[in-house]
Amino acid sequence: MVTDLAEIAKLDEAKQLENEHFYYFLKGWNPKRLDQHVHQLYKEVSDAIDCRACGNCCRSFHVQVEASDIEPLADRLGISSDDVQNNFLKQNAEGWQVSQSPCHFLNGNECTVYEQRFTDCRSFPHLDKPHFQGRLLTVFITYSQCPIVFNVIEQLKEKLGFNNF
Ligand code: SF4
Ligand code: SF4
Known part of the structure; x- marks a missing residue:
């Protein structure tokens, strides 16, 4: 391997x-x-x-975000869904996408919001x-x-x- x-x-x-x-x-x-x-x-x-x-x-790709992913992450961070969208996401033709690569929530190799990570993160690759x-x-x-x-x-x-x- x-x-x-x-x-x-x-x-x-x-x-x-x-x-x-x-x-x-x-x-x-x-x-x-x-x-x-x-x-x-x-x-x-x-x-x-x-x-x-x-x-x-998490360092290489822009994660696609489903609308249903936003509120759980906002609750986890203690901010509003609007703040999640404004601070961490951008919109493209397919919907919402994490605006930064590497992802805002990556620390070293680990996800700092693991329990509330996006649906796309859970199913990759x-x-x-x-x-x-x-x-x-x-x-x-x-x-x-x-x-x-x-x-x-x-x-x-x-x-x-x-x-x-
Ligand atoms: S939310 Fe977590 S698992 Fe998803 S790309 Fe960001 S750091 Fe990786
Ligand atoms: S799915 Fe796992 S092995 Fe593949 S790039 Fe992400 S962290 Fe690395």
């Missing part, structure tokens, strides 16, 4: 063409069968990786959801940033018998 982010960045560079081929290889799979493989690997890999030693998603095949572009964007995604993809190559040549 590779968890060092610098090593993952190097491997990402080296595997660009291979991953392009793997992307099209995955497009040819039965979507439901593929989901089963990914869900199984996600469980194994996420059990073996400690997110508290990483925190890179989304590999336990259905329709993996339909989200492949996003998966390959996060491959170089998230050790869980990186290791799931690398193990998936072996599991599916992917041969780059």
Whole structure:
């Protein structure tokens, strides 16, 4: 299992063409069968990786925020929902988004509002959801940033018998 982010960045560079081929290889799979493989690997890999030693998603991405996420966070911080929106969020075409990356609430590698973190934070990197095949572009964007995604993809190559040549 590779968890060092610098090593993952190097491997990402080296595997660009291979991953392009793997992307099209995955497009040819039965979507439901593929989901089963990914869900199984996600469980194994996420059990073996400690997110508290990483925190890179909180440093690298702008989290999408659901309207229902705002009030619990406001209560936790002892401020109004308007203050949460004004101080920590911005609006885009899809709704609310955390305005800063790294996230305001990250301290070291740890989330300071863990119990009230956003729905998107709870489900990242989304590999336990259905329709993996339909989200492949996003998966390959996060491959170089998230050790869980990186290791799931690398193990998936072996599991599916992917041969780059
Ligand atoms: S709210 Fe917490 S888990 Fe979500 S991005 Fe910010 S620091 Fe990370
Ligand atoms: S989900 Fe991925 S990027 Fe985020 S903390 Fe866990 S291993 Fe790191």
